[in-house]
Amino acid sequence: MTTWAIGIDIGGTFTDVVALDYGAGRLVSLKVLTTHGDPAQGVADGVSRLMHTHNIDPRRVTRVVHATTLFTNALIERRGSTTGLLTTLGFRDVLEIGHERKYDLYDLTIEPAPTLVPRRLRAEIRGRMDAQGHEIEAPDAGEVRAVVGRLVEQGVDSLAVCLLHAYGTPAHERLVRDWIERDFPGLHVTLSSDVAPVIREFERNSTTVANAYIKPLATRYLDALEGRLQALGLHAGVLMMLSNGGLAHIGEAKRNPIELLESGPAAGAISAAHYSLRDAQPDLLAFDMGGTTAKLCLVEDGKPAITFGFEAARRKRFAEGSGLPIRITTIDLIEIGAGGGSIAHQDALGLLKVGPQSAGSEPGPACYGLGGTDPTVTDANLVLGYLNPDYFAGGTMAISVDRAAEALGRAGERLARDVTGVAWGIHDIVAENMAGAARVHVAERGRDPRGFVLLCTGGGGPLHAYYVAQKIGVRTILCPPAAGVASAYGLLVSPxxxxxxxxxxxxxxxxxxxxxxxxxxxxxxxxxxxxxxxxxxxxxxxxxxxxxxxxxxxxxxxxxxxxxxxxxxxxxxxxxxxxxxxxxxxxxxxxxxxxxxxxxxxxxxxxxxxxxPPRQAFVAETLPEGVDAAPGSRRKVYFREADGYLDTPVFDRATLPAGFRAQGPLLIEDAGSTLVVGPKGRVTQGASGNLVIELEEHAA
Structure with a gap:
């Protein structure tokens, strides 16, 4: 009997939907634009279309797994709930005091990361434990009721409770929660002893408050998601990807949604590790580039690196201390604002910069024709010939070369460069930004990037990996099957x-x-x-x-x-x-x-x-053997080595047999991405379905 599993990954630009047919070892996928006003609607539309296209019986779907960046974006954009903080007498201002360190010593106008809870919504109560768990003073139910009542009157609908030494002895926090739930049954309550039972007051406060800030939003969204999927006949329940690279029941996610912050990137790292082991490549740099951001993770011995804390919503992307410290277990990765929708602009010195601002899916890059007019990375890649305007996102949406060229032309007038020069400048800047971040990330962990393989995923990873690899000294690139929806696939092979x-x-x-x-x-x-x-x-x-x-x-x-x-x-x-x-x-x-x-x-x-681990493993269908494959088309593609456009063969990935070998320049297209192989690259397809690109020794 055929059984299916469905993975759903919401990104800033696209929502990816993947289904695995366990009986046939087959993977099918679909990309749809993210509907920011109602993300659950975009999910429902994408799942419905995929099921209809491939005749998937909802009764045969045994698992639905989901990852999303919605809650990370809510923190960054400050779109969470009105949140209050209840703490021990004397500790009201821990959130603002922080570590009393400046994240930039030489910035005289520096501003700290704004707190999620303004001071007027932070309240104190009596009652105290010592560090050994001995009660010094008991809390008072009447005081708690009065204090919380004043916060509710000011519009608070989610409350963080963070009492002194609750990491060791949570009795007071639990007692206070019971009183609040009795007197204010509609109020969302988050305890520090449930979310972050670890020492360091600032980090514990920050993590608890962040969880409370997104909890009502998460509850509403996840409830809506369950309802939409059940309306499609999917009654298997929903599992959520956590930031630690593992899955949890949706009920667990509703209790502590803070654990979902890095769920999408975590799924990408798990997918990269899974694909790398197919070809016995245990050490790699997992490079995932989507529509809004690019991420890089170090994978050693087939396992992504793990850390026990990170900073969300940094005011300066690489400045430690400029964001909100979050103490959760998470895949250790570095992220930069470089995706397909990243906007190119001039800085104060007149230099070309790319990101971190993104056009997202609404209005999107200029080539989408949805109202965007700023030049983006996608516009540049289209003009350079790397993207096929008739097969973008598997042909589900049309994009315009002319609109892209117009947007780049306007930027070129300000920069005194032609359209091609601006397009290549954008592509090269993105590669350098990613390579610079990779060098720092790898060096901080005492590793040499030249000993690793670069595995590229996401819609943009295969487009940029060829030049990124040369900049960081990597000689081998791995591009897995269905690279454009790798994060959604990673959901279905995760433990x-x-x-x-x-x-x-x-x-x-x-x-x-x-x-x-x-x-x-x-x-x-x-x-x-x-x-x-x-x-x-x-x-x-x-x-x-x-x-x-x-x-x-x-x-x-x-x-x-x-x-x-x-x-x-x-x-x-x-x-x-x-x-x-x-x-x-x-x-x-x-x-x-x-x-x-x-x-x-x-x-x-x-x-x-x-x-x-999953009790039912997915075994991919075996690729047919062969060595020859004819290109499906040819088009003019820009390569820096030639300082111009070359007549380049374009292969359909679905037609490539195991054993296929070819010398660049060439492009390999599938429904989710395009792999760029320049003149210095030679590509081979393995029996696993992985494309392996070997680069010449001389760096570009």
Missing amino acids: ARADRSRTVSVRPATDALDRLEAAFAELESQSREALAPLDDSFGPIQLVRHADGRFAGQGFNLSVRLPDGPYIGKQPADVVRAALIAAFESGYREKFGRTPPDVPVELVTLRVTGEA
Whole structure:
């Protein structure tokens, strides 16, 4: 019996819909423009069209998985709910005090990132725990009712509760929540002990407030999404991609929508890792470029890098401290404002710049003919010949070369350049911006990019990978099947995952191991509980222990993987202690080269990852063998090596057999993207369906 799974990824420009036919090993996909006024409508339209086109019986759809950037955009654009903050007496201004550090020392007019909660909507209550969990003063129900009532009168419909030391002892926060839900049943409530039970007051406040800020929006959207999909006959339920690269039940996402912030990019990284292992390429730079942004992630040993915090909505894209610190587990990636819709403009010095402003899908690039007049990356790629105006997004929408040329021509008049010069300048600037970000991202992790393969996905990744790779010194490019909808595909090959953390300060050399084991056991129980609703489709569960540790006296922590438990009864205590210390010291030496002598190790925050792979794996259909394929057409395409347009063969990817080899220049098109192979590239198609481009040694 044929069964299907559907993946849906909403981006700033396009909504991608992918369906997997498990019986035939077949993938089908569709791109539609994102409907920003009602994103759920665009999803419903795209799913309906895909099901109708490919005769997908909704009763045979066993899984629907979704990722979205809607909530990230709500933070950036400040379109969340009116949010209040309830905190311990004396801690009302933690959000504004922050770290008391300037993110730009030399900017005399610097402004801090604005808080999500203005001071008039931040309130304090009595009641306090100490750091050891002992109650100093109990909260008062009458005071809580009066304080929250005043916030509600000012329009607050979502409330963040962040009480002192709740990361260690959440009893007061839970008591306050019970009182609020009794007295104000329509109010959304977020507890710091549920969202970010870790030390550092500013980060804990910021994460809790951000979750509260988007929670009503997330609830409304996810409810609407479920309703629209059920109306199409899809009753399997919806799973959501989390920022950590794993899936969770939609109910979990509604409780803590902050975990969805990087869901789309995370799905792209998971897809990249999946495709790379098909050809035994475990170490790669995953380069994903869509309509609004470009992302890059380091993948080693087939696993995307993970981090336990990032900054959202930065005022300056690369300036640490200029955004909102968010303490969640997330795929570690770097993002720049360079996508197909990124607008080219002149800066104050008269120089050509690209992004971060984007035309998005409304009105979109000039070539869309939907009202956009500014020149964009897509307009440049169309004029350069990289895009086929008759087969854009699989032929689902028409785009105009003339409109693109007009927009570029207006920019050229200001820059004293012809249309081709402006178009190439835009393409080259995007490549340099991405390459510069890649160099920094890789260097910060102590790696050399020349030892990696560049895997390109998204609608724009295959268009730009040829020149990006040369700029960063990479010699091999990998372009997977259906690269243009790789994030949506990644949703359907991702595991279920639950991350749980808690601050528990332990010195493994001297403190009681039973306390450490009890804390880890509780976190493991929480991870299993979160994954239990998905047991029919995902399993078995694998649990991994980590900890953020430091040498005593240090101010910042390093996260390392710890040995598997249990730590009591399995081995002698001295063996366990030595293994815990050795695990941290090994990670510290890898990061910093050496360890300080005679300083005890402290484990500060304990973390558990529960992961369960899909029980039904997707096995792609085998490509037919062969070596020959004829181009479907030819067109004039600009290449810098030739300093002009070359008559270039254009291949339909669907017609290429395993074993196909060809020397550039050439283009390879499919419904979601176009792979550009310049004169210095030689392309081969493997049996896996991956296209491999080998570049000559001399950099462009």
